[in-house]
Amino acid sequence: MNLMKSSSCSLKLYSQDCANQFTIKRLKSSDISNSADYRQKSFEIVRPSAPKVTRKMFVPEGIEKPEYAMMDNSSTERYGQVHEINILGQEEVMNMYRAGQLARKVLDAGLAAVKQGVTPEEVDLVIHNACVGHSVYPSPLNYIQMGCRWSNINVSPFCKSSWISVNNVVEYGLPDSRPFKLGDMVSVEVAVYRDMETARCGRTVIVGGHAASDQRARKLIEATTEALKECLSICKPDNFYSDVAAATMKVAEKRNFYVATNESHGLSEGLHYPPRIDMTNIRPMMFDTPMQPGVCLCVRPLLLEWPSNLEIDEGDGFTRYTSNDVRGALAADTVMITNHGGQVLTSGLPVSAEGYRQLRELSMSRKRSEWNTIRKYLSYQRLVLHIGAKLYYIRIS
Secondary structure, three states: OEEEEOOOOOOOOOOOOOOOOOOOOOOOHHHHHOOHHHHOOOOEEEEOOOOOOOOOOOOOOOOOOOHHHHOOOOOOEOOOOOOOOOOOOHHHHHHHHHHHHHHHHHHHHHHHOOOOOOOHHHHHHHHHHHHHHOOOEEOOOOOOEOOOOOOOOOOOOOOOOOEEEEOOEEEOOOOOOOOOOOOOEEEEEEEEEEOOEEEEEEEEEEOOOHHHOOHHHHHHHHHHHHHHHHHHHHOOOOOEOHHHHHHHHHHHHHHOOEEOOOEEEEOOOOOOEEEEEEOOOOOOOOOOOEOOOOOEEEEOOEEEOOOOOEEEOOOOOOOEEEOOOOOEEEOEEEEEEEOOEEEEOOOOOOOOHHHHHHHHHHHHHHHHHHHHHHHHHHHHHHHHHHHHHHHHHHHHO
């Protein structure tokens, strides 16, 4: 990567009109120039135009792989072909629970490897080995969204096992050979595939600990963690999916930060399923309906220290960075909507006995629902046969 020391450059700021009662306040250029933290910032701006990636990762035979991982250089996920919210069945609920537990273990292994002088590729190797050690497939590997839905750029499948983003690179960063510097903000996001289910989680940390960075960076990570907590508390039956975005906007406004144009989304066999939740809460949602038990979500608030557009690197087609070089912090968790609320599957803490009971209850209720569907289908078939027999009897009479 090409590196450039940041300077007190003038930023082109813009205001956003946000949905509902949450409106981001308008900032003037003087508001930024008067900020001591911004004027004295010393983090390195990362230029992802020419990433130095030394090797592609491979998963040994014997580990179950998603469909896109077995295609040749044209791997796609049917992101745009799924037109309804997926409600997990009996076995899928418990499979997702186990996938979530392993995803957090993999993430913790990666976060522990983030140190000064270590490269993102080395952290990615730790994550890759953790996935192989747990016999799960790292979902980012060989993944590409249909036609690279962020742009019209033709790109190759993702060649690493995690997304690692540094400073002004805020999302879907391609792990490369640039060593971490003291005070860097590093977002690590992982996703694992196990028993035909995908769980996803991520966190942002500071290289060298909070003391190694400026106050605004520390507050940004704290605000993102608070936003994630608020979002997860919203995930319960009868709340709307757009409420997740509204909670993020509320925290950002209170803490004087800004919401990036990213999405939270559903999870199932693949990485992306409906509903697609625009976290800026500006665009109308296609699936803004009440949450239902059995729906699994990846909640991903991404906050920026100042307003910015997000650009996509044309070199890899994945890496997203801020157009005016401000930093961002991301936090993500997988949450299952149960009959009694939301159960976080990637919290890093053991699921309580009550939480596990709720998951088992949901699993059994999904089994009853499946049997009811089968019985209705069989009843319909019997009715069709009965009517057919009647018509045949009338005809031969």
